[in-house]
Amino acid sequence: MSECIVDLADVAYAWPGHQPLLKISRMQITAGERVFIFGPSGSGKSTLLGLIAGIHLPTQGCVTLFGKDTRTLSASARDRLRGAEMGFVFQQFNLISYLSVMDNVLLPVSFSAARRQRLGSIAEREQQADALLAHLGLGGHINQQPAAELSVGQQQRVAVARALLGKPKLIICDEPTSALDAQSRDSFLEVIANECQRNNAALIFVSHDQSLAAHFDRHLDMHELNPLISAEA
Amino acid sequence: MLRRITLKSLWNRRLAVSLTIAAIALSTALILAVERVRMETRASFTNTIAGTDLIVGARTSPIQLLLYSVFGLGDPTNNVSWDSFEKISAHPSVAWSIPISLGDSHRGFRVLGTTRAYFEHLRFGNDRQLALSNGDLSDEPLAVVLGATVARQLGYSIGTGIVIAHGTRDDGLSGHDNLPFTVTGILAATGTPADRTVYVSLEGIEAIHTGWESGIPVAGETLHADHLHEADLHSEAITAFFLGLEQRPQVLQFQRAINNFPEEPLLAILPGNALTELWQLFGNAELALVVVAAMTVVTGLLGMVVGIFSTLNERRREMAIMRSVGARPGDIFTLLMAESALIGVIGAASGFLVLTAAALTAAATIGDSMGVSLSAGMPSGRELLLLGAVVIAAIAAGALPAWHAYRLSLHDGLSARGG
Numbered sequence: 001m002s003e004c005i006v007d008l009a010d011v012a013y014a015w016p017g018h019q020p021l022l023k024i025s026r027m028q029i030t031a032g033e034r035v036f037i038f039g040p041s042g043s044g045k046s047t048l049l050g051l052i053a054g055i056h057l058p059t060q061g062c063v064t065l066f067g068k069d070t071r072t073l074s075a076s077a078r079d080r081l082r083g084a085e086m087g088f089v090f091q092q093f094n095l096i097s098y099l100s101v102m103d104n105v106l107l108p109v110s111f112s113a114a115r116r117q118r119l120g121s122i123a124e125r126e127q128q129a130d131a132l133l134a135h136l137g138l139g140g141h142i143n144q145q146p147a148a149e150l151s152v153g154q155q156q157r158v159a160v161a162r163a164l165l166g167k168p169k170l171i172i173c174d175e176p177t178s179a180l181d182a183q184s185r186d187s188f189l190e191v192i193a194n195e196c197q198r199n200n201a202a203l204i205f206v207s208h209d210q211s212l213a214a215h216f217d218r219h220l221d222m223h224e225l226n227p228l229i230s231a232e233a
Numbered sequence: 234m235l236r237r238i239t240l241k242s243l244w245n246r247r248l249a250v251s252l253t254i255a256a257i258a259l260s261t262a263l264i265l266a267v268e269r270v271r272m273e274t275r276a277s278f279t280n281t282i283a284g285t286d287l288i289v290g291a292r293t294s295p296i297q298l299l300l301y302s303v304f305g306l307g308d309p310t311n312n313v314s315w316d317s318f319e320k321i322s323a324h325p326s327v328a329w330s331i332p333i334s335l336g337d338s339h340r341g342f343r344v345l346g347t348t349r350a351y352f353e354h355l356r357f358g359n360d361r362q363l364a365l366s367n368g369d370l371s372d373e374p375l376a377v378v379l380g381a382t383v384a385r386q387l388g389y390s391i392g393t394g395i396v397i398a399h400g401t402r403d404d405g406l407s408g409h410d411n412l413p414f415t416v417t418g419i420l421a422a423t424g425t426p427a428d429r430t431v432y433v434s435l436e437g438i439e440a441i442h443t444g445w446e447s448g449i450p451v452a453g454e455t456l457h458a459d460h461l462h463e464a465d466l467h468s469e470a471i472t473a474f475f476l477g478l479e480q481r482p483q484v485l486q487f488q489r490a491i492n493n494f495p496e497e498p499l500l501a502i503l504p505g506n507a508l509t510e511l512w513q514l515f516g517n518a519e520l521a522l523v524v525v526a527a528m529t530v531v532t533g534l535l536g537m538v539v540g541i542f543s544t545l546n547e548r549r550r551e552m553a554i555m556r557s558v559g560a561r562p563g564d565i566f567t568l569l570m571a572e573s574a575l576i577g578v579i580g581a582a583s584g585f586l587v588l589t590a591a592a593l594t595a596a597a598t599i600g601d602s603m604g605v606s607l608s609a610g611m612p613s614g615r616e617l618l619l620l621g622a623v624v625i626a627a628i629a630a631g632a633l634p635a636w637h638a639y640r641l642s643l644h645d646g647l648s649a650r651g652g
Contacts, residue, residue: 046648055556055646076561083559088647090557093550096238098245103237110234112559162558 003031004064005085005169005202006052011061013047020059022047023228027220031169034193034203036213039222043229045206048222049174052204053086054078066169083112087163087201089192091175094159095147102143105129105162115166125165132161135198136191153184160192164199171196173205177212189215235564239571246544253537254580260533261584261623262591264526265616269588270607271519272615278512281425282504284356286484289313289321289491290473292498296514299507301335302473304426305343309335312470317497321476326483329354331475334438334468337397342383344397344431346438346471352378354477357425367391368418374436374466377414381422382429389416397433397441412441436466476501530623534630537576541569541634545641552642566639573631574624581623585612 006029014020022044029035039045050056051063054070055078063070066085070078087108095104106129108115119125133143136157147155156176163171173192177185193215196203205216213219223229243250282288282303290298291311300306322330331354334346352363352370368391370378379389389395393416414433422428443466478484484503491501552565592609612620 050646050648053557053647076563079556079559079561082557086557088557090554090647094554096551096554098241099238103234103241106234107555108558110238110558110560111555111564115559 004028005031005066006204007062007064008051008058009062009064011051011058011063013044013051013056014059021228022051022226024048024061024225027225029170029202029204032197032200032202033218034196034216035205035218035220036216037204037206037220037222037225038208038210038213039206040208043222044226045174045222048225049172049204049206052172053088054082080112080114083108084114085168085170087165087168087171089156089159089163089171089173089176092152092155092179094162095150095155097146097148099147100144101133101138101147101150101158102126102129104147104158105133105165107162108166112166115168118166129161129165132164132195133158135195136161152179153188156180156188157191160188160195164195164201167199168201170202170204173203175207176205177207178209185212235568235571239568239575242568243572243575249540250576253533253540254576254583256533256536257530257576257580257623257627258583258587260526260529261581261620262587263529264523264619264623265584265588265612266591266607267522267526268616268619269592269613271522272613273608275512277424279505279508280358281508282355282357283360284354284477285475285504286478286481287476287488287491287501288473288504288507289476289499289501292500295500295502295507296511298473298500298502299504299511302333302475303504305335305345305430309472312472313474313499314470314497315468317494317499318471318474320496321491321494322474324487326478326480326487327476328479329477331355332435332468332471333473333475334435334470335472337399337438337441339383339395339397339431340387342380342387342429342431343426344433344438346433346435348435351432351475355475357423357427361423363423363427364421365418366421368416371417372434373415373417374434374440375412375414376417376434376437378418378420378432379416380420380428380430380432383431384416384419389419391416391419395431397431399441412437435468435471439466439468530626533580534577534627537573537580537627538630538633541573541631542637545634545638548638549641549645552638553645553647556642556645557647560642562639562643565642566635569635569638570628570631573635574628577624577627577631580627581620584623585616585620 006027008024008027010026011022011024012020013022037045037048047056051058052065054065054073057063057071065081068081073081096107099107106125109119109125119128130140130143134140138154138157138161142150142154147158150158156179159176171192176192177188180188189212192203203216205212288298288302290302290309291313293310297307297310301309318330318332321327329350331347331350333351335343337344349370356362365378366381368378370376377395383389394413395416396413414437420427478487488501488503491499552560555565556562589609592607595607
């Protein structure tokens with residue numbers, strides 16, 4: 001029941017020619033759990049997310065994603081793994097402005113064969129995208145609108161639908177609520193927590209806003225995770 | 234879906250993209266037009282004369298002989314005596330011969346004195362004969378047959394009376410106005426110098442020059458139409474003559490014999506060789522045109538590269554989103570390559586359409602004012618190669634921004650904050 005999907009062991013990361021900026025002795029995420037990572041800017045959280053996404057390789061130690069040591073995977077195998085098993089929601093500008101809402105949600109289908117396969121036929125894909133959007137409170141008529149015409153709150157929900165489409169096992173949110181007002185923030189948190197649970201996806205939620213921590217099973221603090229965190233952060 | 238992303242992305246930037254395509258289309262149309270005019274000019278040039286085995290004139294340079302005998306350009310230096318013409322024509326190898334006599338003009342058009350043989354034997358293009366569109370050939374000494382352009386530009390029709398000027402520059406002063414000619418026939422258009430020629434009989438030429446032996450009319454010695462039938466209108470000399478042989482393989486041997494003709498210094502040329510030699514003189518000008526046209530294509534493609542580069546920064550966010558859903562940097566490269574390939578294909582195809590539209594609407598104007606023909610039609614093999622070259626060049630040029638985007642997306646990962 002507690003399959004480990006992300007495992008960082010004795011990991012250090014440094015940009016080439018620079019001092020290490022991240023050092024994590026151990027960090028594990030198990031399937032289906034919801035983890036809040038508290039991290040102000042400069043605490044190395046972008047680097048941490050880059051390691052978990054398989055964009056960066058650790059300069060030291062070992063990052064294991066879904067049972068695979070990232071150092072043994074080629075760059076495109078890591079890209080494939082990310083496309084197949086992870087969904088991302090960023091702080092803002094999550095959508096490609098000239099594509100419709102539906103096309104934005106279906107974007108993973110273009111780049112990930114695994115998700116395409118899990119989704120089945122074109123009709124089934126669109127049906128599931130529709131269902132996800134409906135669950136997130138976005139009505140049918142909006143689906144064909146260009147993404148640029150949506151409010152920020154709506155855009156963030158579309159991004160959640162895209163992250164969840166095709167049932168990846170891990171959703172990673174990087175400050176997804178910092179562009180939202182208090183009311184939308186609460187409803188967004190509720191929606192994403194429910195949807196992750198419904199889809200059996202683990203959730204990593206990174207924010208500098210500690211007040212959001214209450215919504216999560218487990219809390220990690222970059223200050224404790226990363227001993228290299230700069231004093232002023 | 235990737236196709237859809239490319240199309241929607243281009244559509245999203247449709248103004249800039251359509252300007253880029255317009256630049257490529259215009260430059261493609263230009264290089265195709267240069268190619269087509271070049272080919273058609275060359276074809277109509279080499280088709281100016283056909284079926285003639287040898288052209289014989291007084292000794293001069295082969296190109297000069299070709300220019301004045303076929304193209305009506307420049308002035309002949311010397312004449313060929315009628316005796317030599319008769320002697321050579323009587324040779325058993327000769328199938329037919331056409332004498333021509335030049336030196337007069339009518340309102341800027343060359344007057345060419347000849348015989349019926351000219352209309353029977355001379356060929357142009359792909360073995361086509363001169364054909365009358367109106368009227369008849371006449372055996373009257375003062376009958377005249379007009380080329381199509383002459384008749385159209387001067388507004389002449391059958392029965393019009395004309396006066397032939399002495400010399401090739403019609404200054405309106407020294408005209409053979411004692412003997413007005415009458416138009417009896419008008420030729421169908423040929424696209425060759427024949428269209429701009431006024432044809433009269435050799436007797437007609439002789440008649441108007443009687444009494445002009447010193448170069449100016451001597452009172453009392455010039456002819457009047459009433460006395461024409463009493464006069465001896467036999468030519469003493471002609472400018473050149475065309476020969477057709479019984480057996481073509483003899484042509485080189487026969488040419489050599491004429492060049493060594495003991496009684497008079499003569500020059501015989503093979504029209505095909507002389508045409509090729511003459512065409513080579515234009516080679517550099519042709520090449521310059523092609524180079525200029527090619528440079529405009531390069532300019533158009535540079536515009537495309539600049540256009541794509543200028544969008545890359547704002548598209549970093551878009552690339553990061555694609556990376557987050559599993560796109561490899563190679564996919565980003567492919568997307569951008571597809572964009573420039575599509576622009577190249579649409580640009581090249583539009584260029585062909587622009588050329589066709591121009592050929593359909595403006596061909597007549599261009600043909601009349603510049604003497605070049607630009608016809609509409611399916612692309613020739615060479616034109617397809619040019620179109621293909623434009624597309625390949627567009628793809629090659631597109632590799633620059635695509636490679637840059639590849640590097641950017643590799644560097645940015647998911648964290649680009651652009652946009």
